[in-house]
Amino acid sequence: MSKNDVILPKDFPELKNDTFLRAARGEEPEHVPVWCMRQAGRYLPEFREIRAKKDFFDTCRSPEDCCELTLQPLRRFPFDASIIFSDILVIPQAMGMDVQMLTGKGPTFTDPLKEPEDLQRLKANVDVNKELDYVFKAITLTRHKIEGKVPLIGFTGAPWTLMSYMIEGGGSTTHSKAKRWLYRHPESSHMLLKMLTDVIVEYLLGQVAAGAQALQVFESHAGILGPVEFKEFSLPYLRDIARRVKDRLKEKGQDVPMIVFAKDAHYALEELSASHYEVVGLDWTIDPRSARERTGGKVSLQGNMDPCALYAPKELISDIVKKMLEGFGTRGYIANLGHGLYPDMDPENVAAFVDAVHRHSKLAVKQA
Ligand code: 1CP
Numbered sequence: 001m002s003k004n005d006v007i008l009p010k011d012f013p014e015l016k017n018d019t020f021l022r023a024a025r026g027e028e029p030e031h032v033p034v035w036c037m038r039q040a041g042r043y044l045p046e047f048r049e050i051r052a053k054k055d056f057f058d059t060c061r062s063p064e065d066c067c068e069l070t071l072q073p074l075r076r077f078p079f080d081a082s083i084i085f086s087d088i089l090v091i092p093q094a095m096g097m098d099v100q101m102l103t104g105k106g107p108t109f110t111d112p113l114k115e116p117e118d119l120q121r122l123k124a125n126v127d128v129n130k131e132l133d134y135v136f137k138a139i140t141l142t143r144h145k146i147e148g149k150v151p152l153i154g155f156t157g158a159p160w161t162l163m164s165y166m167i168e169g170g171g172s173t174t175h176s177k178a179k180r181w182l183y184r185h186p187e188s189s190h191m192l193l194k195m196l197t198d199v200i201v202e203y204l205l206g207q208v209a210a211g212a213q214a215l216q217v218f219e220s221h222a223g224i225l226g227p228v229e230f231k232e233f234s235l236p237y238l239r240d241i242a243r244r245v246k247d248r249l250k251e252k253g254q255d256v257p258m259i260v261f262a263k264d265a266h267y268a269l270e271e272l273s274a275s276h277y278e279v280v281g282l283d284w285t286i287d288p289r290s291a292r293e294r295t296g297g298k299v300s301l302q303g304n305m306d307p308c309a310l311y312a313p314k315e316l317i318s319d320i321v322k323k324m325l326e327g328f329g330t331r332g333y334i335a336n337l338g339h340g341l342y343p344d345m346d347p348e349n350v351a352a353f354v355d356a357v358h359r360h361s362k363l364a365v366k367q368a
Contacts, residue, residue: 007063009140009211013148020081020151020334024214024257024279026300028331028368032361033080034354035153037261038340039073040085043347046072056101057093060086066138067145074149076347077354081150081214081334084139084207088157088218091199092166094131096123105170112169112177116188122195128202135203136210143211154212156203158219158262159196159237163189175224182233189233197237201244208249208256216259216281217241223264223283230268235275238262242276259302263339273299284338288327300332305353307337310345314352321356330364 015021019029042048047069051059059065069085089099089107098110113119129136143152157165164178172178181189204215222234242258249255260272261281272280273295282291282303291301309320324335335357341350 007137007141007144009136009143009209012143012211013146015148015151015213017080017150021213021257023332023334024259024300026278026332028365030362030365031358032325032330032333032335032365034335034357035079035081035083036073036337036341036350036353037083039077039079039083039350040069041341042343043341043345043350044072044076057087057090057099060090061134063134063138063141066135067142070138070142070152071145074146077351078358079150079354081153082142082146083153083155083216084135084142084212086135086138086155088155088162088220089165090132090135091157091162091196091203094123094126094128094203095195095199096121097166107165107170109166109169113167113192116181116185116191119188119192119195122192124195126199126202128199128206132203132206136206139207139210139212143213151213152211153214153216153259154204154207154210155216155218156200158217158222158234158241158260159193159200160225160234161219161221162196163192164221164224166192175221179224179229182229186232193233193237197240200241201248204241204245205248208245208254212256214257214259215245216261217277219260219262219265222262222268225265227267230262230265231271234262234265235268235271238272238277239275246276261302269294279334281336282338288324292328297332300334301328302334302336304336304338307339307341307345310337310341310349310353312349314349317349317352318356318360321353322360325357325360325364330361330368335361 020033022029023033066085070082074082093099100108102108164175167178257278259279259281260277263283266286279300279302284304284306
């Protein structure tokens, strides 16, 4: 393919493995589907090779690189879904903020939001199709190149998680600058969360139009909020996103499963299962059986092996997976880790994880 070829979001190859989409809709496929958050990442030498050549966000802006990085893990492991390579911080960039990825430091904002007046610095009406067109192009290209092997998931950061980065200016342990806003400037906080929600809705719809077959919303910083703050500053926006995306898709006769992953928000599991998402993603602090009981069969569940269990010997990984499957059952269940893979993880143990999910779940489905 030459760089100038126009790749259109149509005539996509037929999907061969729909186990992920069926499980998302509450069915019981012939085996439990599995994928890993951060399956494209530094634990793969071929990822490090590509990333060494370019700045992180320049990589995100190259549809060819995003496509290649998305496909890399699929060449190694029989994952049942793929997630487009990108980052949640492309939204603050589209709203006019400068973010760099610094080696050893992670994402860093040049000029974070400090006081409510700083909201005026943000672009009011973001033209998502112009500002984030490179993500849509990456999705369309990848959907073609994946050749229908597995579905392609699009994603976004949730409003509170993005707000916390925009105020903290990068990673943080306490998130105290962002939380200060919630307590001191609640009205401006809601104004910012609303602005983010509006951009996110258009962004997710653009991803579906470009070819995304499922959508995941990452509320990675949910756990820094208590139940009361979560209900005020996170949940309404998570709900609003799902409702608005679904309504708009419905008008076009489309329907795409949506996953909400609110890390460490175990206190809100009941609310999350009634927030219009088909799938609730879980971190490893929640017991599978209790998650099933608390969500009452209303949603499919995704997760939740402790990523650090991948440091265990392969036999132990297999035992841990077997117990996890017994806890969740094989209907309406998507196996994953409770958070992303770390750079020092051994690809062979990732292979053992995927294999254990497939092996144990095939047997369980047959015996049922
Ligand atoms: O240089 C590098 O390669 C840095 C590592 C890296 C990668 C591989 C970053 C920096 N982003 C990504 C890609 C990425 N980010 C994906 C790709 C698809 C896949 O999963 O395979 C996804 C889904 C994300 C989403 C993302 N970015 C989240 C939500 C998921 C989560 O981890 O909770 C968050 C919080 C970010 C911010 C971010 N980007 C990168 C880092 C190191 C961080 C975390 C910074 C921090 O808070 O300390």
